[in-house]
Amino acid sequence: MKSIESLNSALIRQHEATMNKELLERKANFQAELSDQMTDLDGKLVEIYSGLEFGNDVVERNNLPEILNVEELLERRFQDLLSSPKFSPVVVNYCEVKYVPTDIASIQNWLGRLFITKTEPSFSIAQGKGLTEGRQGEDCTFTIITKDSQGQTSYSEIDQVSVDIQSLQTGRVTTPSITDSKDGSYQVKYKPEDAGEFNVSITVGGEAIVGSPFQLKVLNKRVTLSLQQGDITDERVDAIVNATNEWLQHGGGVAGAIVGKGGREIQEESNRISNQRGPLKVGEAVYTSGGILPCRYVIHTVGPRWREHGRQTSISLLRQACVESLRLAAQLQLSSIALTAIGSGISGIPKVICAQAMFDAVEEFISDRNAELSTLHDVRIVIIDDPTFRVFSDEYAKRYSPQMTDNMVT
Numbered sequence: 103m104k105s106i107e108s109l110n111s112a113l114i115r116q117h118e119a120t121m122n123k124e125l126l127e128r129k130a131n132f133q134a135e136l137s138d139q140m141t142d143l144d145g146k147l148v149e150i151y152s153g154l155e156f157g158n159d160v161v162e163r164n165n166l167p168e169i170l171n172v173e174e175l176l177e178r179r180f181q182d183l184l185s186s187p188k189f190s191p192v193v194v195n196y197c198e199v200k201y202v203p204t205d206i207a208s209i210q211n212w213l214g215r216l217f218i219t220k221t222e223p224s225f226s227i228a229q230g231k232g233l234t235e236g237r238q239g240e241d242c243t244f245t246i247i248t249k250d251s252q253g254q255t256s257y258s259e260i261d262q263v264s265v266d267i268q269s270l271q272t273g274r275v276t277t278p279s280i281t282d283s284k285d286g287s288y289q290v291k292y293k294p295e296d297a298g299e300f301n302v303s304i305t306v307g308g309e310a311i312v313g314s315p316f317q318l319k320v321l322n323k324r325v326t327l328s329l330q331q332g333d334i335t336d337e338r339v340d341a342i343v344n345a346t347n348e349w350l351q352h353g354g355g356v357a358g359a360i361v362g363k364g365g366r367e368i369q370e371e372s373n374r375i376s377n378q379r380g381p382l383k384v385g386e387a388v389y390t391s392g393g394i395l396p397c398r399y400v401i402h403t404v405g406p407r408w409r410e411h412g413r414q415t416s417i418s419l420l421r422q423a424c425v426e427s428l429r430l431a432a433q434l435q436l437s438s439i440a441l442t443a444i445g446s447g448i449s450g451i452p453k454v455i456c457a458q459a460m461f462d463a464v465e466e467f468i469s470d471r472n473a474e475l476s477t478l479h480d481v482r483i484v485i486i487d488d489p490t491f492r493v494f495s496d497e498y499a500k501r502y503s504p505q506m507t508d509n510m511v512t
Contacts, residue, residue: 219258220250221286223309228302228316232290236320238297246280246288248306257286262307265290267318270299294320297477323479325468327461329498331491334484335363340436341389341399342484343427345444346372348381348404350388355447360400364393368400384411385422387430399434401427408450417459420445424463431478438480443490453490457497 160168230244246263250256267276278292294300300318304311334342334356344360346352350372352361361369371390382388387403403426406419423444431439444460445451451459464481485491 217258217260219256219260219307221248221256221258221261221306222251223306223311225249225251225253226306226311228290228304228311228313230290232292233302233316234318236292236294236300236318238294238320238323240324241291241293243289243291246290246304246306246311248286248288255286257284260307262305263288264305264308266303267292267294268301268303269296270301272296296320297322322476325479325481327464327468327481328483329491329494330482330484331486331488332484333359333486334440334442335359335395337440337482337484338396339438339440339480339482340397341401341431341434341439342392342395342397343387343401343403343424343439343441343444345405345423345442345447345449346382346402348383350376350382350402352402356442360395361393364395364400367391368393372402385419385426387423387426389430389434397440399431399436401430401439403427403444405445405449406451408445408452413455416445416451417455420451420456420459421463421466424460425467428464428467428478428481432476435477437477438482439478440482440484442483443485443494446490453493454497457494461497461501 226246226248228244228246232242233244236242246265248256248261248263263280263282265278265280267278268274269276276292276294278290281289281291283289297320300320301315302318303315305314342360344352344357345355346357352358352369352372368390375388375390376382382402382404384404384406387401389399389401392398392400403423405423406416408416411419424441427441428439441460443453443456446453446456460483464483467481483494485494
């Protein structure tokens with residue numbers, strides 16, 4: 103049995119050596135032919151250059167009869183050079199040949215296969231939205247097209263297309279799935295786990311294609327807005343938003359309930375912030391820990407007072423308070439946040455106007471390009487009392503289609 107295996111191995115090595123010799127001979131012939139063509143081209147270029155120098159000398163002498171005579175002479179010579187059967191532009195048709203020996207089990211059928219590829223990596227391209235833009239947690243795709251040195255689509259089993267996607271933040275490399283269409287087109291598919299910026303490196307046969315590495319920007323998950331009825335202090339989110347006063351004194355209403363459930367440390371942290379920076383302005387936002395609440399943080403914002411600020415200023419300041427709270431959550435790299443109906447209680451903002459301003463604020467935050475790169479993707483408005491919830495529900499239904507009664511996706 104061992105002698106048969108040795109014989110088969112020897113046959114494979116002999117066949118491989120023969121094929122390698124033939125390939126080397128083909129390569130040498132190709133190089134010789136290319137060298138002859140380049141030498142011939144160089145000679146013609148020298149003649150053309152000499153003719154142009156002679157023509158310049160004649161022009162400098164400014165003798166009209168001589169100029170006319172030389173012009174006709176040079177034109178005929180250049181036409182002769184261009185129409186010469188030996189003159190043709192050198193076209194390098196890159197070709198790579200690879201011999202792949204078969205395994206011992208299949209040696210009775212064939213000794214091996216010879217693969218030829220004309221694919222030139224520097225002419226191959228990649229295209230598609232997923233090459234430069236992606237969305238966290240969603241399928242992204244782009245296409246690679248292998249081409250030869252003439253820019254024509256080419257294909258071979260040995261082209262070996264490879265793609266690596268590397269995060270510029272973490273350095274982690276992701277290898278996407280590649281579907282070979284067997285016609286020179288390769289479909290690349292990936293699902294990014296993180297938002298941020300990436301390098302997409304594409305090689306064919308170990309060589310980078312034109313444009314590689316590409317710059318990829320992966321946006322954050324699509325922001326979801328939901329409206330729920332319940333107690334905001336029970337929400338299991340990263341942060342809840344508390345409507346407070348300028349001095350961060352959380353005495354009654356939702357603010358009092360937050361401190362009551364979350365513990366005195368929330369008020370103590372608020373006191374330290376107030377002592378350090380003084381009173382907050384209307385529309386500003388700060389944060390403390392969540393104490394023993396299910397949330398990690400409480401974001402405190404100062405809402406407007408309807409009678410003091412008037413209609414238009416109150417609407418503008420309420421939107422600002424909401425947007426600043428969302429931006430602060432994004433800066434803290436949170437993924438979820440819950441807000442209540444800010445200012446609709448003792449601050450006197452009409453419920454309808456409060457609902458409109460708060461939905462406008464969330465949409466303003468979502469439309470911000472920087473928000474798409476943040477980690478925040480779950481925004482909830484949580485209201486405990488029936489009258490306020492009904493008003494917010496009506497406004498929500500007006501804005502968002504019936505198919506999206508539970509959430510809004512940008």
